[in-house]
Amino acid sequence: MATVKGDVHDIGKNIVGVVLGCNNYEVIDLGVMVSADRILDAALEHRADLVGLSGLITPSLEEMAYVAREMERRDFKVPLLIGGATTSKAHTAVKIAPDYSHPVVHVLDASRAVGVVGALVSAEHRHELDERNRSEQETLRRRYQEKEASKRYLTLEQARERRTPVDWENYDPPQPARLGVSVVSEQPLAELVPYIDWSPFFATWELRGTYPKIFENEVWGDKARELFDDAQELLQRIVAEGRLTTRGVYGLFPAAAVDDDIELYTDASRSRVLTTFRTLRQQTDRPPDQPLQALADYIAPKASGLPDSIGAFVVTAGIGIESLIEEYEAQHDDYNAIMVKALADRLAEAFAERLHKRVRDEWGYGRDEHLSTDEVIRERYRGIRPAPGYPACPDHTEKRRLFALLNVEERIGVSLTESCAMLPASSVSGLYFAHPNARYLTVGKLARDQISDYARRKQMSVSEVERWLAPNLGYTPSVEQPVEKTPAEVGASTTGNGR
Numbered sequence: 001m002a003t004v005k006g007d008v009h010d011i012g013k014n015i016v017g018v019v020l021g022c023n024n025y026e027v028i029d030l031g032v033m034v035s036a037d038r039i040l041d042a043a044l045e046h047r048a049d050l051v052g053l054s055g056l057i058t059p060s061l062e063e064m065a066y067v068a069r070e071m072e073r074r075d076f077k078v079p080l081l082i083g084g085a086t087t088s089k090a091h092t093a094v095k096i097a098p099d100y101s102h103p104v105v106h107v108l109d110a111s112r113a114v115g116v117v118g119a120l121v122s123a124e125h126r127h128e129l130d131e132r133n134r135s136e137q138e139t140l141r142r143r144y145q146e147k148e149a150s151k152r153y154l155t156l157e158q159a160r161e162r163r164t165p166v167d168w169e170n171y172d173p174p175q176p177a178r179l180g181v182s183v184v185s186e187q188p189l190a191e192l193v194p195y196i197d198w199s200p201f202f203a204t205w206e207l208r209g210t211y212p213k214i215f216e217n218e219v220w221g222d223k224a225r226e227l228f229d230d231a232q233e234l235l236q237r238i239v240a241e242g243r244l245t246t247r248g249v250y251g252l253f254p255a256a257a258v259d260d261d262i263e264l265y266t267d268a269s270r271s272r273v274l275t276t277f278r279t280l281r282q283q284t285d286r287p288p289d290q291p292l293q294a295l296a297d298y299i300a301p302k303a304s305g306l307p308d309s310i311g312a313f314v315v316t317a318g319i320g321i322e323s324l325i326e327e328y329e330a331q332h333d334d335y336n337a338i339m340v341k342a343l344a345d346r347l348a349e350a351f352a353e354r355l356h357k358r359v360r361d362e363w364g365y366g367r368d369e370h371l372s373t374d375e376v377i378r379e380r381y382r383g384i385r386p387a388p389g390y391p392a393c394p395d396h397t398e399k400r401r402l403f404a405l406l407n408v409e410e411r412i413g414v415s416l417t418e419s420c421a422m423l424p425a426s427s428v429s430g431l432y433f434a435h436p437n438a439r440y441l442t443v444g445k446l447a448r449d450q451i452s453d454y455a456r457r458k459q460m461s462v463s464e465v466e467r468w469l470a471p472n473l474g475y476t477p478s479v480e481q482p483v484e485k486t487p488a489e490v491g492a493s494t495t496g497n498g499r
């Protein structure tokens, strides 16, 4: 089992490993950021009965399909299991399973892993599961194709004409107290605790429900309470001993929208462009009264002459996490080793929330907000902070621009992998939009004209953009002529999803 190359998330994989271990399976866990070669070499070396892949972000989906193709090329026969937050039954059926002749099974969560693995290693049940899985995947592929064929797209030009209507004439953009980059060298952990949104914490452990109502659940309320108490104990230790270090960097910049791009300027004179963020616009046809949105719609157009601004940030709560995890692993305490990661993720999100509050204050419009912490967690404030990778901005490579803009690695030690995952894992990045109408949106599927326009704007090749935005393509990209590689060349390949 491994988290694929370029990806750093492993809570889900680790939970599955523990559950399988408890059921007497021997799990060889190769960790995170593992290349196809290493996974498959290890599978041969250990004579594995199954190979399992995990991933959190969409670029990992392409890497998983690559591993499947490599399994086919290297003549593997063992089943391939696919899991992780970014994966789905449909994607596995459409994009991964067709590349490997042997069973490729998507496993939704840890509770299902034991049943699936049990069936796949049993001579009696393997065939039955394989048949059922193949026929289900066939149906999913057909449905996917039908759905895709029925989608209608507007041209990019038409879509731009239907951008989000914003009354710029009557808008007075708030002016930040200070422009430029600021570093939060350490945000005290104790101040972040009240900003923790606990509901996703329970989801990590497969307990559905919102905090604190979850404690009233008749079936798993007691379990949730027990988990919460354990988490509080560990959290107190982390805070008291300062076992995790938080760091953040953020900046506010003069900005203007030019079509779907957002230009950032070096100073208030707006004479020199510092960098440009590229946004993507919805293109699937919808009723005439509905706009086709892009995040750039929430920044005042350059032609308006309004002095608007945009913000950008990266926060981490994962510095120092390794020593804590190693401590628990040395005691064979898998439960707390996973709990540490779950808490660091919560602290990273809490830090993002806390920093957003501070930025709204510095921007001016947040000072008369008067929201309780709970209302802040429920995002009742003005403005949004979309994160590259989320449905409003599905292109992970925009993080490279963001990291360069804020000089993130040098300032706070957070780096990007070849798939644009952030290291340490418990990190969050995003942009700040202050307009009161700004909303999270889903870009959805895109047509060929937008992809080639976007590629031109980003100075990337169309095929490269197609690889990064694979889940958003509303068409099948033209197949590139495969280049025959010798095994040695394949082994030497180090490029990630830019492959």
Ligand code: B12
Pocket: 001, 008, 009, 010, 011, 012, 013, 015, 016, 051, 052, 053, 054, 055, 056, 057, 058, 059, 081, 082, 083, 084, 085, 086, 107, 108, 109, 110, 111, 113, 200, 203, 204, 205, 206, 345, 346, 348, 349, 387, 388, 389, 390, 391, 394, 420, 421, 422, 423, 424, 425, 426, 427, 428, 429, 430
């Ligand atoms: C918690 C969370 C985070 C946390 C933790 C992430 C981390 N440590 O890596 C934080 C807040 C830090 C975070 C950050 C980001 N996130 Co986030 N995050 C989530 C969230 C809400 C839950 C994921 C999770 O931990 N689930 C709990 C675990 C236990 O579940 P799991 O991983 O799916 O594993 C289960 C199954 O999948 C299965 N399984 C997993 N692996 C395997 C392997 C095998 C072999 C098998 C059989 C089964 C199996 O069993 C597991 C246990 O049940 C999801 C949304 C969602 N609801 O899924 C978004 C989500 C994963 N995040 C997303 C994104 C984009 C990001 C960011 C890039 C955003 C940003 N710019 O800051 C960053 C990236 C972080 C990084 N380091 O690079 C996207 C990813 C999809 C995409 N478009 O790329 C999601 C899907 C949100 C969305 N709807 O867009 N995130």
